[in-house]
Amino acid sequence: MSTNNESEATVSLDNTKGHFSVDTELHQGFQLGSLVIEPDLGVVIRNGQRYHLAPKAMEVLLFLSSTxxxxxxxxxxxxxxxGDNHTSKANVTHVISEIRHVLDDxxxxxxxxxxxPRKGYRMLLPTVAKSGNSIWPFPADQIDQIGVTEKKWKLSFSLLKSSRLINASAAYLVVSWVLLQVFSIVLPIFDVPPWGGK
Incomplete structure (x- = not known):
């Protein structure tokens, strides 16, 4: 299962009993992009800082990372x-929100x-399990890093797109242009001096 100090994480489901089992290697620690996750300690290491993740949220992160x-x-x-698939959707949504907060996602x-939407959640980055002879965190050349600047631009654009600022700005420009056109036609009719138009 290991190649170049990396191993794929797996999760299996016994359809007859509805029992999930997560690869035990992941409990020793794994990496998602530039993040280091230590499930047994309940810790996420991001940008050299340690963040605590609640046990239930860590279980869900472990499960998602192993799929x-x-x-x-x-x-x-x-x-x-x-242990119950009829649990409130709000519980799952809250836990995912908690995980996103700690991951800065x-x-x-x-x-x-x-x-x-209407299907669930998906982990976007591959999981790299900790091997016995690895050093945490992995060297930068082994990490599939996303440029910080590029991520900030993507986030800024998506937040701008989801806000009403673009619509309000476009409406303001259109109304301003229409008013200028109307004034340029109406003001000469009433012999308004040039300084009045300005």
Whole structure:
């Protein structure tokens, strides 16, 4: 399962019993892009800073990270984390929000967890499990990093697009242009001096 100090994480589901099992290697630690996750310690290391993640949120992050980018329904997450697939959707949404906060991920412009409407969630980056002879965190040349500047621009644009600022700005420009056209036609009719038009 290991190649070049990397191993794929796996999760399996026994369809007869509805039991999920996560690869035990992931409990020792894994990496998502430039993040280092230590599930047994409940810690996420981001930009050299340690952030605590609640046990239930860590379970869900561990589960999502072990699915190899497959879409995971809310029911499966509920079954895994709470042992009941009829748990309130609000519970899953709250836990995903908590994970996103710690990962510094944004729903509008995700880097780690993508929301698939009416289907569930999907982990966008591959999971690299910790191996016995690895040093944490991995060297920068082994990490599939996303440029910080590019991420900021994507986030800024997506937030701007989702806000009403663009619509308001466009409406202001159109109304201003129409008023200028009307004034340029109406003012000469009433012999308004040039300084009045200005």
């Amino acid at each position: 190899n980018g497959e879409i995971v329904s809310r029911e499966k997450i509920s079954q895994f984390a709470w 944004h729903k509008e412009c995700p880097t780690y967890i993508q929301t698939i």
